[in-house]
Amino acid sequence: MVVDNGGMSLHRQVFFFGGFDPRSPRHYHRLYRAAVRERQPEASEQVKVGPRQEASAIRDEWDVHWQAPDGETRLTRYAVMRWDDIVLQHWPRHLRQALKDLYQLHVRAQLHGVLTRVRRHAPNMRQLAQMPLYVASGTAVGVALVMSLLSWLTPLPAWLAAVLGVAAWLPLWRTVEKRLDGEWLLRLYAFVNAFAEGRVPAMEARLDALADELVQQARQSRARELLVVGHSVGAIMAVSVLARAVQKAPELGAPGGPQIALLTLGHCTPLMVWQLPADKFREELVRLRAHAPLVWWDFTAPADWAAMAQIPPWMDGNGAAAQLEARSPRFHQQMSPEAYAQLRRDRHRLHMHYLHAPERAGGYDPVTLTAGPLTLADRQAALAKPRAS
Incomplete structure (x- = not known):
């Protein structure tokens, strides 16, 4: 069993793919700590974020400790899967x-x-x-x-x-x-156009290496959930990497092992799917939809000009992975009208808001989704339960 230095068993492993952004995992570590800090005054639980460390040449990670009011704790290991060096070459x-x-x-x-x-x-x-x-x-x-x-x-x-x-x-x-x-x-x-046409040769090797990294971590893990998270163009990367991982390790998500889940935020997957040369990506999307154990949730805001809320990232609902849920994060319900109006005026900031804590508790919260006690499978099962009349 994977444990931290204090002997706590691992509840979840997160594999995060950032968007078309040249900033390093240091930036995303700061962003996550800021999200925890922003939600902390209103939260009934306590969340602590550990220091970032380099786990491999293409993965940095840190631990997140979640403690509920009753004292029950959860440990999440949060990894940033790196492709920022490739972005930098195209920046x-x-x-x-x-x-x-x-x-x-x-x-x-x-x-x-x-x-x-x-x-x-x-x-x-x-x-x-x-x-x-x-x-x-x-x-x-x-x-x-x-x-x-x-x-x-x-x-x-x-x-x-x-x-x-x-x-x-x-x-x-x-x-x-x-x-x-x-x-x-x-x-x-x-960049997406160049990638689809095969004019970013470094990406294929990197996606394969990231898939190998994910499979290795999954096979060693005793966590309850393996959660892959992709933001913006990172949703495209997450789909490719997870599809390749499933091809290499079809047992991912099987009973007796960790649950397998995908969380996409502010996705723009159709930009890749609609490229004529992107046959390989379309095949990966089909393979992922056909992986029955997968739970895939998407949060994309209709007000986000850089994302595609009108179309789910899986494009077609057909497939064995029927546990698909497309939602809006409803940013407008989580902040004052003045704050939301200001957010909408800054299109780039709005597109990045999926990684920030809400102003008001009770709705979409990236910290709860990635560090809280409920897995995506738990949340999906709760949706399937009939409501009491």
Whole structure:
């Protein structure tokens, strides 16, 4: 049995996959500690987060101790599965990369019909992703009008006016676009497109290595639950890794061993599924849906412009894994109207809010889901119980 230094048996192992984010596990450790700290004044239980340590080259972890008011304790080992180094290689914010990302989104991804489907199912998401293009067009028109007026009022040659116009347009576009903060979703789109087309070769090897890591930990574990968590693009990574782990170890979730569960937050899985070259990912999604012991819950907010709440991450409800539950975290019910209005104005902050503690207790809470006494299977079983009349 896996125990901590104090001899406590392990209740749960969490394997967390962050989104398209170059920040290291140190950031997610701070974020988790902050979530515990934010909920602590209102909570009836006590939660303590241990120090972060490097468990392997691709996994950092820390312990979370949960103590109920009656003194009963639970131990969770929380691991961040690393691919931030690959993200960092695709994170440059220079002009050439921005233009390349625009090309990948509006030419290559359009060839797969992705944007047409996004417009149909998540129009706000498409609008946010296209913001850099709107800004580029708008600033170009503005500069062109100014340079036309300048060339008309002065003996400025047309070719020189064009050169000066381009020179003025590029920094103006970048300044306005960065201020509106739409580029992060553009880069997310471009990365998913490159990944689907096999233009991120390091990802395949990393996904296999992460799946091996998960299988090794699962086979050694005596925990009650193995919980895989994916946020944003991390939901795509979580699906791939867990599907590969299930293929390597079909016994995952079998009676007598740990329960197997998947929790996705603010998912954008359809962005990958709709890419024409993404046959392998679609096969992985089918394999995961067919794994009967799996319990899969998703929390995605309709107000989140960078996610797809209208479509569940498993896409199709068919399959042996019937324990599928799609929900909204209902952020608006967990905070004051003023705080929620402020949150909605910051699209990036809203997309990251799944990892933060609620202002009001009683609803969606990432700490309770990942460190509390109830497993996802327990929660699913409670839903299946008939209500007393």
